[in-house]
Amino acid sequence: MGPDAVPRARVDALLAAVPARDPETSRPESLARAERQRRRWATQVAVADELARRECAARGLKVPPEAPAERLLTVAGNDVADLGSIVAAALAHSAAARVLLDALEAERAVPETDVRDYYERNQDRFLTPDALRRGVDPFEGTVPDDVLPYESVREGVLRELRRAAGRRAFFGWLDLARSAVVYAHGHEHPGDPAHPDHEHRH
Template identity: 65%
Template sequence: MTDHAALVHGDPVPKARVEALLEAVPKRPDRGAGNCATSHDNAADGHRHNKALSAPARAERQRRRWATQVVVADELARRAVAERGLPSVAEVSPTQLLAVAENDVADMGSIVAAALAHSPAARTLLTELEAEQHIPEEAVQDYYARNRDRFLTPDALRRGVDPFGRRAAPADFLPYEQARQGIAQELRRAAGRRAFFAWFDQARADVVYAAGHEHPGDPAHPDHEHRH
C-alpha cells in the first residue's frame, strides 16, 4: 500500500496532507464552506466494487477524492509560483480553511473555490494571472452598453427608471468615464479566473493518483460526480 495520494511530476504528495484537509472540512459542509463532491448512490449500486459499501462510505470516498484535488492544486500552485519567480508564500495550515462564498462555488466549482481558500500559492498565482490579462477598451465599452441596468444613478433607481425604455435619459446613467475602471477590473478578474482554470486543467493532466484518490468526476468510476 502506498503512502502517497498522488504523484506530481513523479514526486509523492503524502496522504497525510489529504487527511489533514479532511479534518479541517466538516463531513457535510454547507455550500458556503468548502462544498465537496458527493456520490450518486444509484450509479454506484450496479458496480461490483461498490455493492458492499454503504452510502456514507461512498460519500466519504468521494470526499477524499475531492480533498485530494484541493491538495494537488496547492502543490501545483506552489510549483508554478516558484517557476514564475514570484515571492514565496506561507505554508498551508490545513486547520485554517478560509470560508468559501456560495457564489464562488457556483462560479468556479467547489474544487477550485476550496483550493483558492486553502492555498496561499493558488491565490498568489490567481492574482498574477489576473494582472497579466489585457482588457481591450472595446470590451469595456461593449459591457457598458449591454448592461445599462447596472449603471443607473441612485436617483434613477429611486424613480424606477427602465434602463432599456425610451424614457431613460443619459443623465439617468453613470457616465462611462466613472464606470470604466470598475468594469475593466471586473472583466480582468473574470479573465484571470478563466486563465486559472486553463492552467489547472493543463497542470494536473499528468498527475498520477493513488487508488481511492482519483478525481471525483472521473467517469471510470461509477460513483463519479460531475461537479468540480
C-alpha cells in the same frame, strides 16, 4: 505525480478541517461512498495547491506562509457557484494558488473597446441612485442623466473584466497541469466517470 507525490498527510489535514456533509442515508454503503468522495475531493484540493506551488516557483513568484486548512470552512457560497467547489476550496486553502491567480490576472490585457462594449450592453448595472429610486427601466425610456457616466465606472468595469479573464486563465492552467497527474487508487477526481460512484457537483 511521480517521485514528488503529494503526501497523504496533506489530504488527511484537509479532511480533518472540513466536516463531512450530513449523509442522505445512514446505510453503511452510502456512508462509505460519501467518505470516498470526500477523500477524492480533498485530493484535488491538495493537488491544485501542489501544482500552484510548483508553478509559482517556476515563475519566481513569492508565496506567503500557507493559511491553515481551517480557512476552508469560510469558503463563500457564491465562490463555489462561480468557481466550483474544488477551485474555490483550493483558492481559499492555497496561498500559492492565490498568488498564481493574481499573477495571471495581472497579465491579462483588456482592450478599451471591450470595457466600453460591456458598459454599453449592461446599462442596467449603471443606473444612477435617482434613476433606481424612480424605477427607471434600463432597457427602454432612459435618458443620459439616468446612467452613470462611463468615466466614473470605467475602472470598476476594467477590474471586473480582468478578474474574469484571470479566472479563465487559471482554469485553463489548472486543467492542463492536472492532465499529467497520476492519482493513487481511491484518490481520483470525484467526477471521474472511470469509477462507478462518480459524481460531478458544484
